[in-house]
Amino acid sequence: MQKNTLQTAAKITHSLGVRDQYSEGHAQRVSCFARRLALRLRLPDNEVHDIRTAGLLHDIGKIRFSSRVFRNVKERPSKSMLRQIKKHPEMGKAILLNLRFSPRVIDYVYCHHEREDGTGYPRGITGDKIPLGAKIIGVADTFDALITDRPYQKGRSLPEAFDVLRKLSGSSFDPVLVETFIREITANGI
């Protein structure tokens, strides 16, 4: 049963990848980084599994973006594009509810852009109100975005990426998660 969920998630992510190859690789890497952080935190197996699944699906709501938003990777997004982009957690939640994913997976996807200090979206919830799995995916997501080459920005080195994560520690991210994640990557590489 559990394996099926993960396989279904991988297939869905692949369908997003048909439209945008970067997205598929990103989803796989975020899932893998999030799983490693969850394992290092010694979370129970079923929670690790849900975090891995949600990591694959975290940006699934982007499947509903217009092609203009999808392709527009070189310039700064306009206000209306930003509004559309910020809706992807809600769109993801709606898609996964339809597909009957577990409430926990859906919640992680819905909350992966929430931040410790309430500056995230869609609800601007803070600290303990953000599910741990969503916080883990948030750290993994940001880290992957930092180290990966994009059309408008070269990927950063590991020390540079660690620096950025530490700057965001406490405001965007839970400091314990940031330090545990850095320990994991330092020990085992990317």
Ligand SMILES: [Fe+2]
């Ligand atoms: Fe996202």
